[in-house]
Amino acid sequence: MRDTYLITKNELMVTMRNPFWIFHGLLQPIIYLVLFGPLLNGVAGTRGFPSTNAIQFFAPGLLIMNALFSAGFEGFTLQDKVDSGFLERLRVTPISRLSLALGFILQSSVTLLIQSAVLIVCSLFFGLKLEVWGTVALVFLILLIGVTMASISFSLALLTREGGILAGITNTFILPLLILSGVMLPISFGPPAIQMLARIDPLLYAVNASRALMAGAVGDPSVLAAFVVFAVLSVVCLGAFIRGMREAVA
Amino acid sequence: MATPIIRTEKLCKRFAGHKKEVVEAVRDLDLDVAKGEIFGLLGPNGAGKTTTMRMLCTLLLPSSGKATVTGFDLATEAGKIRRQIGYVGQKGGMEQVATGRENLMLHARLYGMSKADAARRIDALIARLNLTNFADRKTNTYSGGQRRIFDLASGVINAPELLFLDEPSTGLDPQSRARVWEEVRALHEQGTTIFLTTHYLEEADALCDRVAIVDAGRVVALGSPAELKKQIAGDIIALTYDGAPQVAAAMRLLDGNAGVLERHPLDASLQLYVDRGDEALPVVLRILGQGGAPPKAVHLTRPSLDDVFLKLTGRTLRESESVR
Numbered sequence: 001m002r003d004t005y006l007i008t009k010n011e012l013m014v015t016m017r018n019p020f021w022i023f024h025g026l027l028q029p030i031i032y033l034v035l036f037g038p039l040l041n042g043v044a045g046t047r048g049f050p051s052t053n054a055i056q057f058f059a060p061g062l063l064i065m066n067a068l069f070s071a072g073f074e075g076f077t078l079q080d081k082v083d084s085g086f087l088e089r090l091r092v093t094p095i096s097r098l099s100l101a102l103g104f105i106l107q108s109s110v111t112l113l114i115q116s117a118v119l120i121v122c123s124l125f126f127g128l129k130l131e132v133w134g135t136v137a138l139v140f141l142i143l144l145i146g147v148t149m150a151s152i153s154f155s156l157a158l159l160t161r162e163g164g165i166l167a168g169i170t171n172t173f174i175l176p177l178l179i180l181s182g183v184m185l186p187i188s189f190g191p192p193a194i195q196m197l198a199r200i201d202p203l204l205y206a207v208n209a210s211r212a213l214m215a216g217a218v219g220d221p222s223v224l225a226a227f228v229v230f231a232v233l234s235v236v237c238l239g240a241f242i243r244g245m246r247e248a249v250a
Numbered sequence: 251m252a253t254p255i256i257r258t259e260k261l262c263k264r265f266a267g268h269k270k271e272v273v274e275a276v277r278d279l280d281l282d283v284a285k286g287e288i289f290g291l292l293g294p295n296g297a298g299k300t301t302t303m304r305m306l307c308t309l310l311l312p313s314s315g316k317a318t319v320t321g322f323d324l325a326t327e328a329g330k331i332r333r334q335i336g337y338v339g340q341k342g343g344m345e346q347v348a349t350g351r352e353n354l355m356l357h358a359r360l361y362g363m364s365k366a367d368a369a370r371r372i373d374a375l376i377a378r379l380n381l382t383n384f385a386d387r388k389t390n391t392y393s394g395g396q397r398r399i400f401d402l403a404s405g406v407i408n409a410p411e412l413l414f415l416d417e418p419s420t421g422l423d424p425q426s427r428a429r430v431w432e433e434v435r436a437l438h439e440q441g442t443t444i445f446l447t448t449h450y451l452e453e454a455d456a457l458c459d460r461v462a463i464v465d466a467g468r469v470v471a472l473g474s475p476a477e478l479k480k481q482i483a484g485d486i487i488a489l490t491y492d493g494a495p496q497v498a499a500a501m502r503l504l505d506g507n508a509g510v511l512e513r514h515p516l517d518a519s520l521q522l523y524v525d526r527g528d529e530a531l532p533v534v535l536r537i538l539g540q541g542g543a544p545p546k547a548v549h550l551t552r553p554s555l556d557d558v559f560l561k562l563t564g565r566t567l568r569e570s571e572s573v574r
Contacts, residue, residue, distance in 0.1 A: 003360060010345070010356050017347045089343030089404065092307055093360040094332045247311075 003095045007103025012110060015077075025115055029066040033059070033122055036184070043185070050186055050211075059123040060210035061183035063116055063142055064203060068181075070115055071146040072174055074108045075153030075166055082161060101154075101245040105238065108150040109143055116142055131216025137223070138213040144230040145206055151237035155244045181207045202229050253321065255412055255443050256283035256306060261315035263301050275301040277467040279315070283445060283460075285411075288438050290458035291447045292555065298467040299447035300340070300416055306445070307337045307414050320412055333361070336410035340417050342401040346390040350381065350400045353389060354407055361408040375403045379433065395426025402433055406442070413437060415446040419453060431457060451555040463559055470562045479553045481561070484511065485527030486553055487534060489520045489545035496543055503541040504534065514560070520545075521557075 040054035050057060081087045090100060116139060120130070153170065160166045180187070180194070181203035187195055198204045209226035217223070261279040264272050276298040283289045291299040304310040306319055308328040317324040320334040344353045351372060358368035376385045381403065384396050392400065398418070405413055418434065419427040434457060438444055448454055454461045455475045463471040463478070471478055491497050497515050504510050504522065509530055512523040524530040527550045538544050559565070 006356060006359050010348070010352075013352075014345055014347055083341070084346060085339045085341030085343035086345055087343075088309060088339050088341070089337075089357065090360065091309055092332060092335070092337040093357060093408075094329055094362070095360045096329075 001099070003099035004102045004106065007090075007095075007100060008106040008110070011104060011107035015107065015111060025070055025111065026118060028069065029062055029115070029119055030122060032062055032065070033119070033126060037126060050188070053127070055123065055126045055128050056215070057186075057211065058183075059119075059126070059128045060138065060214040061181070061207045062123070063119055063138065064145065064181065064206050064210050065178060065183045066115055066119055067112055067142045067145040068149060068174060068178060068203065070112050071108050071149035072153050072170060074104075074150045075155075075157030075170070076163070078104065078154050078157040079161070079163055079166060082157070097246040098242055101238075101242045104154060105147055105150055105241070109146055112142065112146040113139070128214075130214050134213040134216040134218050137218055138210055141206060141209060141213070141226055141230060144227070144234045145203075147234040148230060148237045151234070151241040155237070155241045158244045177201055177203055180204060183207055202233060205229050252285060254282040255285045255321075256281060256289075256317070256319050256445065258306075258317040259315055261302070261305065261317050262313045263298070263305060263310065264313045274467050276305070279469065281462065281469070283443065285443055286438075286441060287459040288434070288444045288446070288457050290454045290461045291445075291464055292449070292451070292454040292461050292559075293464035294449055297464045299449075299464055302464075303414055303416050303445070303447055307335060308332055309337075333408070334411055336405040336408060336413040338401045338405040338413070338415050338418065340420065342397055344389040344397065344400060344404070347388055349386050350389055350392070350403075351376070351385045353400070354404055357404050358407045371407065375407070379403055393426075395422055395429060398422060398426060398430055399433065402430070406437065410442065412443045412445065415444065417447055417449070419448075419450065427453075451559075455555055461555070463555070463562065465559075465563050471558060475555060478555060478558045481558060484523060484525040485530075486549075486551050486557060487522040487524055487527060487531060488549040488551065489522070489534075489538075490547040490549075491518050491520070491543075491545055493518050499541070499543045500538055500545070503537055503543055510534070 037055055037058050040058050043049055044054040044057070078087070091097075120128075120135070124130075153166075156166055156169060160169070178184075180198040180201040182198065183203075187198045187204065190198075205222060205226040206229075208222040209220070212218075212220035212222050258279050258281045261276060261281075262274070263276040264274050267273040279302060291302060293299055301310065305312050306317065306324070308319075308324065308331055312324065319331045322330045322334075324331065344350070345356075348356075354372045354375070355365075355368055358371060359365070363371065376382055379399055379402070381396075381399060384392060384400075389397060389400065402418075405415070415434070419430050422430065431453075434444060434446075444457075446453075446457070458475060460472070460474050461478060462469045471481070489497075489500060491500065494515070494517065497518060497520050500520055501513055501515060504513065509525050510522050511525065514521040514523075522530075522534065524534075531548070531550055535544070535548070
């Protein structure tokens with residue numbers, strides 16, 4: 001536990017010192033909020049759109065999207081640590097591989113938490129209305145998604161060990177996951193084939209749940225579905241990452 | 251000999267290569283390293299030096315074979331080994347945007363030191379290694395030499411009984427290299443056992459009590475630098491010519507003459523192994539002069555570890571480097 005804390009603290013310090021942190025992590029979702037949100041206002045009135053208010057539709061999903069991007073790119077920072085020999089230096093100390101893995105994961109979770117808070121506050125300025133307890137539950141869901149995505153990205157970083165390959169894999173998967181999740185436009189707009197395909201995207205459940213939660217509908221079936229899906233995924237992926245850290249050749 | 255601090259028995263590492271081919275990076279390695287010595291693995295890049303070291307440091311699992319390090323079994327007691335050893339990898343491993351002191355603090359704390367103990371230990375190390383001026387700057391502002399000394403400080407932060415150094419002076423300017431050597435010798439005098447890899451002959455020669463010469467995953471020779479060099483009888487006369495034809499002519503003239511034990515042509519030069527260089531040299535020069543093949547330049551040298559490597563593998567270390 002002490003070792004996990006030491007790693008987390010060190011990683012957070014390093015993250016905060018990187019001037020690109022804000023740009024890389026936060027600017028993108030804010031741009032979406034400022035430029036894409038208003039675009040949706042024009043669609044909000046059309047038939048089939050689930051909400052008459054675009055921000056109410058878009059802001060919850062934007063939080064999920066941020067989790068996907070923020071945590072899904074964590075592997076690149078780990079790869080830098082492999083290249084610089086930093087990870088290797090840590091692995092010859094007596095720290096347990098479990099503590100080491102958890103340290104990196106916790107760092108990504110804290111980062112995600114801060115980003116989510118900033119995004120929620122920004123969305124309030126755009127007229128978002130939220131229910132407190134539903135939002136608290138949503139933050140937990142976001143953290144589960146973050147652990148899942150960060151574990152996958154970290155594991156891939158240890159496996160590929162080459163920036164180009166990791167970038168290729170990440171970009172190939174993140175975009176379809178994002179579009180099929182219905183963050184940008186409702187999946188119900190699409191043809192049946194797309195709607196079928198979207199059902200295997202775990203993020204679809206998360207995005208649906210996020211809208212219900214922000215509206216305070218904690219008992220909505222989509223909420224339970226999302227929590228079950230991501231509780232299972234986060235445990236499996238975290239397990240794989242811890243295993244990878246044990247065997248890593250880094 | 252007392253219990254060795256490192257003992258390996260038939261240690262092997264195999265990697266999966268291209269197209270189901272298996273690369274044997276380390277083959278059947280048997281080594282004993284005694285407490286208190288500076289032991290060097292010398293060989294060209296790709297000989298398996300780093301792989302061997304990474305196995306002994308608990309960073310890489312052996313494919314087969316056994317090893318004990320600081321008295322603990324490598325396969326089952328890696329955690330205990332990690333407390334006893336220090337390791338400085340080729341890449342160092344400092345966090346770039348943190349200061350040298352912050353890096354050392356993290357490492358010290360991971361060895362279980364309290365904040366106060368760690369701070370005392372770090373202050374002492376920084377003072378002893380003359381690092382005070384850089385300790386509170388970010389490590390990405392350090393020169394190669396400064397970084398290396400910080401890497402060394404990090405490697406001994408837990409006062410290890412056994413220190414691993416992977417290519418400790420590769421890429422350093424001569425001044426920094428001398429500095430690193432000085433610190434390695436100082437650690438040795440304090441009783442630290444040091445296991446290092448190098449592809450610099452001078453480094454092995456200057457630092458090591460014993461050297462294992464490795465090539466293609468195997469140890470091809472083992473002993474003190476002096477013992478190894480003794481394997482090459484006598485002295486070496488190196489003759490320089492304009493081209494290969496003159497070398498061939500000189501080879502013919504010297505056939506069976508002047509106590510020449512071995513002749514090794516290398517491009518436009520010819521190496522003669524002789525019993526006593528001081529006596530053979532005048533004779534050799536007279537024969538070559540009378541035969542119409544006087545050399546452009548002559549060197550009389552004691553054998554180096556490179557000559558040992560040449561004799562054992564048929565290649566010079568430098569050739570092996572450029573092939574890769």
